[in-house]
Amino acid sequence: LKDENEDISEETKSLISSLPSDIDCSGTKLFKYQGCWYDKDILQAILNFNKNFQPQETDIIVASFPKSGTTWLKALTFALAQRSKHPSDHHPLLSHNPHELVPYLELDLYLKSSKPDLTKLPSSSPRLFSTHMSFDALKVPLKTSPCKIVYVCRNVKDVLVSLWCFENSMSGESNVSLEALFESFCSGVSLCGPLWENVLSYWRASLEDPKHVLFLRYEELKAEPCVQIKKLAQFLDCPFTKEEEDSGGVDKILELCSLRNLSGLEINKTGKLSEGVSFKSFFRKGEVGDWKSYMTPEMEKKIDMIVEEKLQGSGLKL
Numbered sequence: 084l085k086d087e088n089e090d091i092s093e094e095t096k097s098l099i100s101s102l103p104s105d106i107d108c109s110g111t112k113l114f115k116y117q118g119c120w121y122d123k124d125i126l127q128a129i130l131n132f133n134k135n136f137q138p139q140e141t142d143i144i145v146a147s148f149p150k151s152g153t154t155w156l157k158a159l160t161f162a163l164a165q166r167s168k169h170p171s172d173h174h175p176l177l178s179h180n181p182h183e184l185v186p187y188l189e190l191d192l193y194l195k196s197s198k199p200d201l202t203k204l205p206s207s208s209p210r211l212f213s214t215h216m217s218f219d220a221l222k223v224p225l226k227t228s229p230c231k232i233v234y235v236c237r238n239v240k241d242v243l244v245s246l247w248c249f250e251n252s253m254s255g256e257s258n259v260s261l262e263a264l265f266e267s268f269c270s271g272v273s274l275c276g277p278l279w280e281n282v283l284s285y286w287r288a289s290l291e292d293p294k295h296v297l298f299l300r301y302e303e304l305k306a307e308p309c310v311q312i313k314k315l316a317q318f319l320d321c322p323f324t325k326e327e328e329d330s331g332g333v334d335k336i337l338e339l340c341s342l343r344n345l346s347g348l349e350i351n352k353t354g355k356l357s358e359g360v361s362f363k364s365f366f367r368k369g370e371v372g373d374w375k376s377y378m379t380p381e382m383e384k385k386i387d388m389i390v391e392e393k394l395q396g397s398g399l400k401l
């Protein structure tokens with residue numbers, strides 16, 4: 084029989100035994116660390132990252148709560164930050180899923196190794212990483228050399244419905260009901276959640292250090308993509324030149340990264356992550372307010388009240 088903690092270091096085992104634990108709606112045991120819930124493997128990866136990651140000033144980290152627009156922001160950030168290196172007709176985004184180009188610190192790199200080889204990343208100067216960890220779990224190594232962090236948040240009800248659809252698209256028979264996921268969300272016991280803690284950690288960081296942390300909203304990216312992408316480019320120290328703007332450079336990147344374009348590419352129709360998740364499950368409707376087709380007025384009221392209470396005094400609305 085395999086020891087379920089076989090791959091976990093003594094240090095993590097001892098940390099785990101001191102943390103609050105709970106079970107989420109899919110039956111996974113989660114542990115609360117620095118304000119958010121993680122399973123033991125991700126916790127080990129976060130500790131690996133905290134111990135061994137050596138930031139470079141030019142590094143860029145795309146951060147989010149799952150299903151908040153991560154795939155889109157990864158594509159936009161990659162396209163912007165690497166645009167001088169890639170001609171548009173052979174662009175890596177045409178043959179790779181954004182998740183392959185911008186790996187997760189805790190779900191890819193430090194999950195598989197305590198000291199991953201960061202010389203073989205898909206992008207260099209700047210190196211691009213991503214994370215679903217809260218800012219509190221991420222910030223220790225960045226104290227010595229702060230890098231740029233871009234966070235995207237999204238309406239909690241759209242995140243919930245998007246997560247439910249995503250999980251159903253993968254799990255076949257063992258579907259979690261929307262009601263069970265909803266209760267788990269409301270109680271806050273969900274991977275990398277509670278959502279509001281995850282969001283608030285970056286919101287506060289963006290207020291404290293706006294030069295290093297940019298806080299974006301999915302809804303604003305949808306409503307005014309040109310304005311938002313220019314803001315992102317400026318923040319990443321790669322603003323559009325007048326020539327780029329005049330020759331349609333902004334629209335070209337928006338079109339390359341659009342849901343319609345990405346979801347229609349062969350790689351995203353047929354490809355899979357190494358863990359077997361199909362790339363196509365990262366692209367669905369991309370609508371604002373889709374939750375209205377799924378949630379009852381009672382659910383709406385309950386979650387709105389919880390979120391309002393949790394965000395009280397923060398200046399943030401979700």
Ligand code: A3P
Nearest residue numbers: 150151152153154155245341342366367368369
């Ligand atoms: P829906 O399920 O509401 O359609 P994440 O990337 O964080 O996993 O979030 C997935 C959500 O972002 C899904 O939302 C998905 O359709 C949407 N999405 C993915 N790529 C997008 C893009 N290029 N533009 C806009 N939305 C996108």
